Amino acid sequence: MNTGSYYEPTDEHRYKPTPHAGGAWATDEQHFSPLGGLIVHAIDRYLAAGPDNGLVLSRISFDILGRLALDECEIRVETIRPGRTIELLEAVVLMADRPVVRARAWLLGSGDTSAVAGGGADKLTPPEALTPWPMASVWPGGYIASLDVRPLAPPQPGRTTAWISTGLDLVAGRTASPLASFIALVDTANGIAVRRQPTEWMFPNIDLTVHLHRQPEGNWTGLDTAVTFGPTGQGITSTVLHDTAGPVGHAQQILTVRPL
Template sequence: MTAPTTPTAPTAPTVSPGSYYQRIDEHRYKPTAHAGGAWNLDEQHFSPLAGLIVHAIDRHRAARPDDGLVLARISYDILGRIALDECEITVQTVRPGRTVELVEAVVVIGGRPVVRARAWLLETLDTSAVADTPVAELPAPESLDPWPMGELWGGGYIASIDVRRHRERPGRSTAWLSTPHELVAGEPAGPHAAFIALVDTANGIAVQQPPTEWMFPNVDLTIHLHRRPEGRWTGLDTTVSFGPTGHGVTSTVLHDTAGPVGRAEQILTVRPLGAM
């Protein structure tokens, strides 16, 4: 979720009943109303944009023969306000390699960079004989009650998702998220892009304080994966910690319905509502 600014009249994004973005050309995308932010209606929620960046990276690498490299880590730095407007995403390979590769993506809106992301891709090997994790699986999505997240958060993105949540206490929740919408209209999204397009929601499912009184937007998102996620559900086992000097951390173990797949971390700027 991007940092709130002084509210202005929302723009009029292209309305599509079935996608978060529509392609304009090779590098430019137009957000639909479903990408609308939770802090401000005239901003994009970062969650679908994070998935779109992975989609752009997938397209950048698709021009080459399959090299067996898969996404293992992606880190996003949010550089400023992400307006609900046309965005351009450029991708370059920073460090090519046969077994390890680093790529960088930059999102520009209105001539200004607003997100910079770097992704490490690693070679795949058969390590099934030693595959293991001490992290327990989450209860199945069907076992959790639907949560009307829109009662706490506004915006088109929040209204677009199906959320099943179990809340233990302030700052501690588990949830499953899915969406009926395409990431980009008419374009199949890969498993990483579709999964990651829901991950940034973690900062809104286990709130420490009500967003009507406190602001706690994240300025980054880092995701580590130990296996490829599959299926339509993104599972979030989330803990939110607020410190005493205006900083916070949202920490999440990521799951699909087969079990844990990795972790996500977000650093927060915490302050009373109206202080930014």
């Protein structure tokens, strides 16, 4: 198995994770972050097989339906709502013929709106000016060990801003789009700003929703993240997403919070 990637393709629509995709809550499971990028990669391949309509992925929501075993998966993509300026796609990840993730992606028409662009957050300090942080000191698993994490300041309980990058390919032998590579790092947000130690409390997310006002570029994913725990077992991880040119959108994750 190629160890320079998170996934190996086994046929046109099937992929086998490498140890680098290993999860943080359980190392024999997949971390959702690279799987989210893999789903976008499958959507990219589906769109590339049809005519170019100029639409861009502007929102994607992932619902995690069950345990993500560190095993081969199949990804099926279909068009739910076709259109010339707005389109809705659905991707389903199956393991042993059982759906484990459902994702829906809205694609919107693009045009020149630079004359009215604005309203986003300020740019972050560039990653080259920052010192790496050993995130593996907090979390186990092959995925976390594969990351270059550079916080703008020492991580605080429930609040951290950090750059995330990796030297690994998403899929061995296949070129991933900048968007797929960017999304492959977004789910890391729930682990960079832990409110309580994961050896004492569990707070896994059961979903991830990403809204984009601009398509990301480059090799770094910036996560400006805040985590809130409620009093009855639910929590929210909220993130402003950045590339090195500035903000690109937002991500939200709903958490189930419980003591170990």
